[in-house]
Amino acid sequence: MQASIDFYHKLGFERPFEIKSGDVITETFLKVNDRQYIELYPADERNPQSGFLHLCFEADELNLLHDAYAAKGLAPTPVRKAGAGNLLFTMLGPLQDAARQNIEYTQYMTGSRHASDFGQHLGPDRVGDRMMVVAVGMQDRAAARAFYVEQLGFSLSKENPSRLNLPGDSGEQVEIVPAGDLGARSSILLSTPDLNKTEAQLKRQQVAYRRAASSTTDGTSNTRSVDMIGVIDPDGNIIRIEQR
Secondary structure: OHHHHHHHHHOOOOOOEEEEEOOEEEEEEEEEEOOEEEEEOOOOOOOOOOOOOEEEEEOOOHHHHHHHHHHOOOOOOOOEEOOOOOEEEEEEEEEOOOOEEEEEEEEOOOOOOOHHHOOOOOOOOOOOOEEEEEEEEEOOHHHHHHHHHHHOOOEEOOOOOOEEEOOOOOOOEEEEEEHHHHOOOOEEEEEEOOHHHHHHHHHHOOOOOEEEEEEEEOOOOOEEEEEEEEEEOOOOOEEEEEEO
């Protein structure tokens, strides 16, 4: 746990708060921006394998979203107040590496730990300031895409057939990849306004990284080159950073 906290601190992400059970840290929150966090949990009896645990989406009206999913015949858990003071429900998704995906939904509430930290702990040395894409490995990619599109209201990306657009106009995406490519890990794409500044931060903190250019399409025959930096966290999760 401490190795991971130290690693993300080198990436410029501050830790505004954590949740404890007695003297034991059960959850640590690392701030990407006011609305996005990377959460770290210690391996325990319930989750003995380190790696990716869940993806959480934010909604404005959580009770309405919960009822809409229930009306579709899905099985969301009852809405409750979580440890940080926000509303929360969970739901099982498609089959990942060895079990069905645990999907969380939250609504930030006035007075919660997250809402109370708006405008704070936004370190100037963050290697990325927005989480754009989270990749998850699925046993059946076609079934997973169908679940996200037909049940959750996502849409297919025109630029990348593996990516699905979140409902709305945030521009954020989920990427569905083969389970064998990631196993229990995740891959997160962050955006930065200055990739050279990000590279300087990694060099300064002596974090191993790889910088390379790749090509992407805009949905037509046009392609463009994208410069990207990749790092690996202590548990093998992949952090990619792209200038946008």
